[in-house]
Amino acid sequence: MHLLLIEDDLDLGADLQKALKAYGLSSEWVRSLGQAQALCEAAGDEPLPYACAVLDLGLPDGEGLSLLRGWRRTGVALPVIVLTARDALEMRIAGLDAGADDYVIKPVQVAELASRVQAVTRRAAGQSSSTWNVGPLTIDMGRREVRTCDGPVPLSPREFAIVAELARHGGDVVPKHRLARALAPLGEPLEFSALEWHIHNLRRKLGEDSIHTMRGVGYRIAGLQP
Structure with a gap:
C-alpha cells in the first residue's frame, strides 16, 4: 500500500x-x-x-x-x-x-x-475488518493471504498486491497504468506485459472469473459492484 x-x-x-x-x-x-x-x-x-x-x-x-x-x-x-x-x-x-x-x-x-x-x-473500501470478503475470495490484509472455498492460495507478494489493490477500489475498474504504478510506486511502473502475465497467473490460481477485464481500460475484481 x-x-x-x-x-x-x-x-x-x-x-x-x-x-x-x-x-x-x-x-x-x-x-x-x-x-x-x-x-x-x-x-x-x-x-x-x-x-x-x-x-x-x-x-x-x-x-x-x-x-x-x-x-x-x-x-x-x-x-x-x-x-x-x-x-x-x-x-x-x-x-x-x-x-x-x-x-x-x-x-x-x-x-x-x-x-x-x-x-x-x-x-x-467498505470493509469492516482486516479480513475482506470479496465474492468467493477472503483477503486477509494482515496476514497478506487470500483464501477460496478450498483454502489458502499461495500467491507471490506482487500477486497479493494486485488482488489487494483491486479490492481496495471497491469494484471500480482500475486502469492499467494506475495499477502498474501502484505495484511499483517508487520506481518505474510495471510493464503492461508483466502485469498481464500476473493477471493470467491469478486467474489460474483463483478462478478464471476472479478478475474481469475492461478491454482497453483495465481490470476490476469480481464480486464487488461499484
Whole structure:
C-alpha cells in the first residue's frame, strides 16, 4: 500500500518512512504545502495515486487543514490521517470537521499509525475488518493471504498486491497504468506485459472469473459492484 506523507520535520519524516516499510507501507514524502499541492495538480482529473495521506498541520508554507479543506471541497475522497502535536480539543474537532478520517497526536508508535492506516483504508473500501470478503475470495490484509472455498492460495507478494489493490477500489475498474504504478510506486511502473502475465497467473490460481477485464481500460475484481 502506498501513502502520501506530508511532514516537514526531517528526522521524523525519514524515521516514519523507514519504519512504515516494515508494515508493507511505502510512501512518497513531501515537506510543504506547495509540494503536496503540486502532486495534486500533476494528477489532473485522475484520483491521487495513494491509499491514504498522513498530514501534518504545521507546515512551513501554510496550514495542513487548508489543503484538506481544498481536497474535500473539490471532491477528493482520499483517506486522510492528521498527525500533529496539536492536542487541544478544538483542534481535534476542527481537523475532523475539515474532513480528516482520523486525528492522531504525536508522538505515536509506528505500529499504531500503521493500524490506523489500515483502518481508514478498509473503511474507505467498505470493509469492516482486516479480513475482506470479496465474492468467493477472503483477503486477509494482515496476514497478506487470500483464501477460496478450498483454502489458502499461495500467491507471490506482487500477486497479493494486485488482488489487494483491486479490492481496495471497491469494484471500480482500475486502469492499467494506475495499477502498474501502484505495484511499483517508487520506481518505474510495471510493464503492461508483466502485469498481464500476473493477471493470467491469478486467474489460474483463483478462478478464471476472479478478475474481469475492461478491454482497453483495465481490470476490476469480481464480486464487488461499484
